[in-house]
Amino acid sequence: MKHTEQTACPYCEGHGYVQLLLGGSETCYGCLGTGAVQKEQAVSKN
Numbered sequence: 101m102k103h104t105e106q107t108a109c110p111y112c113e114g115h116g117y118v119q120l121l122l123g124g125s126e127t128c129y130g131c132l133g134t135g136a137v138q139k140e141q142a143v144s145k146n
């Protein structure tokens with residue numbers, strides 16, 4: 101098998117959205133709402 105498995109987004113923990121402190125929710129900027137990211141992206145560094 102190739103390394104194509106995905107992992108839960110670290111920002112939204114797989115929900116696809118993040119809770120806002122002031123209330124409500126917003127589409128996760130880390131996974132764009134998919135709730136999952138590819139491993140290679142998850143370990144990317146600046």
Ligand SMILES: [Zn+2]
Pocket residue numbers: 109110111112113114115116117128129130131132133134135136
């Ligand atoms: Zn996310």
